[in-house]
Amino acid sequence: MSILKIENMSFAYSANSRKVIDGLNMEFEEGKVYALEGRSGAGKTTLLSLLAALTSPTEGTITVNGENVFAKDTYAYRASDVGIVFQNYNLLPKLNAVENVELSLDISGRDVPDKKQYAADILRRLGIADYDLERPVLQMSGGQQQRVAIARAISYDPPIILADEPTGNLDSQTEKDIIGIFDELAHRQNKCVIIVTHSKKVASMADEVYSIDEMQTRRTPGVQVKTAV
Ligand SMILES: Nc1ncnc2c1ncn2[C@@H]1O[C@H](COP(=O)(O)OP(=O)(O)OP(=O)(O)O)[C@@H](O)[C@H]1O
Ligand SMILES: [Mg+2]
Structure with a gap:
């Protein structure tokens, strides 16, 4: 189907x-x-x-x-x-990786008990190191930003x-x-x-x-x- x-x-x-x-x-x-x-x-x-x-x-x-x-x-x-991973990532550059994913959760209205922990777990699963979790996304490499963009798109489990x-x-x-x-x-x-x-x-x-x-x-x-x- x-x-x-x-x-x-x-x-x-x-x-x-x-x-x-x-x-x-x-x-x-x-x-x-x-x-x-x-x-x-x-x-x-x-x-x-x-x-x-x-x-x-x-x-x-x-x-x-x-x-x-x-x-x-x-x-x-x-x-x-739907979760969308845009051609140019569309991340919020001044926010860090965790905050970008948290924002996506907020917009979706999905209620999770510990949002920060939940966002960090998704990012870790996609290969973002602990050290990078709270760095502004603008300082991340293209590959890292792509992972954050995917994390954001899948955060609310579409x-x-x-x-x-x-x-x-x-x-x-x-x-x-x-x-x-x-x-x-x-x-x-x-x-x-x-x-x-x-x-x-x-x-x-x-x-x-x-x-x-x-x-x-x-x-x-x-x-x-x-x-x-
Ligand atoms: N906002 C817009 N207003 C008017 N025409 C547009 C707009 N966006 C895209 N187009 C036109 O629509 C056509 C398809 O554009 P689209 O961006 O979907 O192509 P694409 O296949 O994604 O190309 P690329 O591989 O370069 O990303 C193009 O001729 C483009 O100029
Ligand atoms: Mg295109």
Whole structure:
């Protein structure tokens, strides 16, 4: 059963501009990693913004567990159904790692007994050393900031995780570590993980790989270009 479903969705940034997304149909299940590929400007970030309900489709629908996302409270959807790891992290630079995760918990309204401890535990699980927990995120490396961004997205335990180029600027070992985190989230914790990526390594660990370009040019709904073995 799919958790997230896109039906006949089109999107244009303004009434007289071209459709960035044109008649798209896709389905996503829990327990799987999906890699979304496509050339720069193909509409990958736009598609994630739509899946995150940060913007609404011009035509068509997105449903979560059979319910239209845009008929729901989209704030509540973002606070409980989806976790978003943005292309540029979007962390609050002056706050430390723990505070960034605590803030995300606050926004989601999730009530945990010891918020600071809870946030620190998630960060440790993602490989942030004790020494780094209370450093301003601006002083952290790209790989560390990426881990904090993932910690923030998973802090309130959403079933869907959206990530935009999460390994874009990372060295090969850090990329491997980050891929391991997504692997565990989907395959051990049963999350639906959707990753926009150019990385061959991410594509090879993904359960399904989709090319946005292929889907748009062929106009074939949900065509799958290749499946990782
Ligand atoms: N806020 C906006 N207003 C108008 N057009 C936009 C806006 N954001 C993106 N676009 C346009 O929509 C198209 C798709 O952009 P998008 O950012 O989704 O591409 P992308 O596939 O994520 O590219 P990249 O790989 O470079 O991140 C591009 O032509 C872009 O110029
Ligand atoms: Mg993008």
